[in-house]
Structure formats: structure tokens, C-alpha cells
Amino acid sequence: MLSKKTKYGLKALTFLGNQKDRNPIAIAEIANHENISQKFLESILLTLRRTGYLGSKKGKGGGYYLIKDPSEIPMTTVMRVLEGPIAMVSCVSLNFYEKCEDCPDEQSCSVHKLMLKVRDSALDVYRNTTLADLLN
Amino acid sequence: MLSKKTKYGLKALTFLGNQKDRNPIAIAEIANHENISQKFLESILLTLRRTGYLGSKKGKGGGYYLIKDPSEIPMTTVMRVLEGPIAMVSCVSLNFYEKCEDCPDEQSCSVHKLMLKVRDSALDVYRNTTLADLLN
DNA sequence: TTATTAATCTACTAAAACTATAGGGTGAAT
DNA sequence: ATTCACCCTATAGTTTTAGTAGATTAATAA
Numbered sequence: 001m002l003s004k005k006t007k008y009g010l011k012a013l014t015f016l017g018n019q020k021d022r023n024p025i026a027i028a029e030i031a032n033h034e035n036i037s038q039k040f041l042e043s044i045l046l047t048l049r050r051t052g053y054l055g056s057k058k059g060k061g062g063g064y065y066l067i068k069d070p071s072e073i074p075m076t077t078v079m080r081v082l083e084g085p086i087a088m089v090s091c092v093s094l095n096f097y098e099k100c101e102d103c104p105d106e107q108s109c110s111v112h113k114l115m116l117k118v119r120d121s122a123l124d125v126y127r128n129t130t131l132a133d134l135l136n
Numbered sequence: 137m138l139s140k141k142t143k144y145g146l147k148a149l150t151f152l153g154n155q156k157d158r159n160p161i162a163i164a165e166i167a168n169h170e171n172i173s174q175k176f177l178e179s180i181l182l183t184l185r186r187t188g189y190l191g192s193k194k195g196k197g198g199g200y201y202l203i204k205d206p207s208e209i210p211m212t213t214v215m216r217v218l219e220g221p222i223a224m225v226s227c228v229s230l231n232f233y234e235k236c237e238d239c240p241d242e243q244s245c246s247v248h249k250l251m252l253k254v255r256d257s258a259l260d261v262y263r264n265t266t267l268a269d270l271l272n
Numbered sequence: 273t274t275a276t277t278a279a280t281c282t283a284c285t286a287a288a289a290c291t292a293t294a295g296g297g298t299g300a301a302t
Numbered sequence: 303a304t305t306c307a308c309c310c311t312a313t314a315g316t317t318t319t320a321g322t323a324g325a326t327t328a329a330t331a332a
Contacts, residue, residue, distance in 0.1 A: 001220070001221075001224060001225075002224040002225050002247070002251065003317095003318070003319090004318080004319065004320095005318080005319080007225070007247050010246055010247050010250065011245075011246065011247060013246075014246035024279095026278085026279070026280090027279080027280075028279090034238070035237075035238035035239075036238070037319075037320060037321085039319095039320065039321060039322085040319065040320055040321090042280080042281085043282095043320095045280095046280085046281075046282090056279095056280065056281090057279085057280085057327095057328085058278090058279060058280045058281080058326075058327045058328055058329095059277090059278065059279055059280080059326095059327050059328025059329055059330095060277065060278045060279060060327095060328060060329040060330065061278080061279080061328085061329065061330095062278075062279045062280060062327085062328070062329090063279075063280085064280090075250060084137075085137075088137060088138040089137075089138050089143070101171075102170070102171035102172070103171075108272055109147075110146055110147065110149075110150035110267075110270035110271070111138070111143050111146050111147060113269075113270050114146065114211060114261075114265060114270060115138065117261045117265065118258055118261050118262075121257035121258060121260060121261050122254055122257060122258065124257060125250075125253045125254050125257050126254075129250060129253065131246075133249075134246035134249050134250060135246070136244055139290095139291070139292090140291075140292065141291080141292080160306095162305090162306070162307090163306085163307075164306090173292075173293055173294085175292095175293060175294060175295085176292060176293055176294090178307080178308080178309095179309095181307090182307085182308075182309085192306095192307060192308090193301080193306085193307080194299080194300045194301055194302095194305090194306060194307045194308080195299095195300055195301025195302050195304085195305060195306055195307080196301065196302045196304070196305045196306065197301085197302070197305085197306085198300090198301070198302090198305075198306045198307060199306075199307080200307090
């Protein structure tokens with residue numbers, strides 16, 4: 001299951017991407033429009049800012065805005081930042097590889113074989129989809 | 137992340153599929169060979185039996201054995217039984233569809249769009265992989 | 273200039289849900 | 303009598319999803 005964190009993060013990015021200009025938009029407005037718990041969204045937007053997708057402005061009239069062009073925001077990194085590793089098992093993870101403790105031989109492991117395929121297919125989707133593809 | 141339930145279930149199915157004959161194999165032996173908590177594996181094998189993949193025999197010399205040919209066990213149903221819906225969001229699930237409460241319009245929802253692609257690609261893998269493909 | 277207001281930032285806490293596992297008893301097959 | 307699957311329950315641990323309280327920053331009104 002996709003975590004709400006990822007779901008909310010994607011919706012927020014989309015909402016910001018759909019704006020005409022890039023003026024700051026308050027958390028409250030995004031949360032309201034997308035039916036998201038404001039405090040939860042706050043922490044999500046913070047991590048998206050730290051990743052380099054969003055800029056923020058404090059004080060009155062402040063809020064969040066897209067820093068990059070939507071076509072330069074690939075789902076690969078968005079998913080990694082919000083949801084974590086794309087691989088369902090660490091032994092097939094590109095960025096977070098770890099050997100399975102219980103598994104003596106990766107090559108002959110059925111879980112490894114299957115999850116490798118699944119990872120490749122998911123990666124294919126994420127690599128070929130940017131935020132721009134999800135906008136209206 | 138793939139749950140250990142699914143991981144263990146797959147390993148058990150593979151272990152049984154790799155046997156020469158179809159004699160019953162005790163839970164303890166499978167658990168031992170695959171480094172699995174025996175009690176946990178017990179409940180997993182039970183659900184696999186109820187799904188119709190495994191048969192069991194009680195008493196001395198008892199255990200579990202494959203009922204179907206490995207080529208007739210598609211990963212689609214194995215994953216659904218062990219891991220749950222293949223879709224990461226219920227609004228793109230074939231077998232467990234549910235409308236998102238927060239989302240007013242599915243067609244314009246970015247999460248929906250993305251997860252539809254991911255589901256299709258995962259489904260493609262699972263549908264084209266049977267237990268036979270994972271054996272040695 | 274000063275006070276007020278509106279917003280992000282930070283950290284801590286808490287409730288709820290889910291995961292993984294353990295324990296003990298029952299009953300069937302040998 | 304023994305060996306196994308079967309079934310039910312409980313529980314520790316982890317993750318998710320928030321909520322609370324306050325600090326910080328910036329714009330604006332007095």
C-alpha cells in the first residue's frame with residue numbers, strides 16, 4: 001500500500017505544478033484544497049524542500065512554490081524520497097542494497113528472481129514519468 | 137516493502153516445487169531449511185492450503201506438498217493471497233476497488249494516474265510468471 | 273520604529289494500525 | 303504413544319499518521 005505521506009506529497013506537488021505562476025502558496029491552502037491534515041502536510045513539504053523541489057517563503061504572504069520545472073521532476077526520486085526504496089526487497093535495491101541474512105544464495109533465490117522483475121518494471125514506469133505527465 | 141509473510145510463503149512454495157517427488161514435507165523441515173520462524177510459517181502454509189495450492193497430511197510422515205503443477209501457479213494470485221492487493225491504491229485495484237474518500241475526481245488525480253501505470257506494469261510481471269519460472 | 277499578524281520551522285509526543293512471533297491445546301494419522 | 307497438522311489467543315515491536323507546543327521569520331499596520 002502506498003503511504004499517505006507519498007499520496008499527499010504527490011498531490012501537493014501536482015497542486016503546485018498546476019498553478020499558473022510560481023507565487024508562494026500557504027500550506028493551509030494546499031491542505032484545504034486536497035483534504036490533507038495540515039500538520040502532516042507541513043512535514044512532507046519540508047522534506048520536499050530539502051530534496052530541492054520546493055522553495056519556501058516565511059512570514060505573511062509566504063508559502064511553498066515549485067523550484068524546478070515539472071518536467072525535471074522524475075517520479076523515481078519523488079518515490080524514493082517519500083516512499084523509500086523502489087525495490088520491495090533490499091537485495092534487489094539499486095540505492096539501498098543489503099544482503100538478506102536468511103538467504104544463502106541470491107542467484108537461486110526465487111524471491112530475488114521475482115522481485116528483480118518487479119523492480120525493473122516499476123523503475124521503467126517511474127523513470128519515464130515526470131510531474132509534468134501528471135498535470136492537467 | 138515485501139512482507140516476511142509473502143517472502144516466506146514464496147520460499148516455501150519454491151522449496152516444495154523443487155522436490156523431486158510430491159511426498160509430504162514437515163513444516164519444521166521447511167522452516168529449518170529456509171531459516172523461517174516455524175510458527176509463523178505454519179499459518180502461512182495454512183492459507184496457501186486454503187487457497188488450493190497445497191495439500192497436507194497429518195500425523196507421522198505428514199507435512200505439506202504441492203497440489204498443482206508449478207506452471208499452474210501464477211504469481212498474480214500468490215501475491216494477492218499473501219501480500220494483498222497488487223495495486224498500491226485501492227482506487228486502481230481490479231479486485232479490491234474502493235473510491236478514495238478525499239479525492240473528488242479520479243480522472244484528474246495524479247496519484248491515480250501514476251499508480252495505474254505502476255499497477256499495470258506489476259500485473260504484467262505477475263501474470264507472466266508462474267512458480268515454475270522461479271524453480272531451479 | 274514598534275506591535276501585530278501570518279506564516280514556516282522544529283521537536284516532542286501519542287494514538288492507531290500493522291507485523292512478526294510465541295504458546296498452548298486439539299485431534300488425526302501412523 | 304508418538305508425531306505431526308490444525309486452531310486460537312496473546313503480545314512485543316515497529317511503522318504510520320497524525321497532534322501539540324513553541325520558536326523563528328517576514329510583512330504590514332499603528
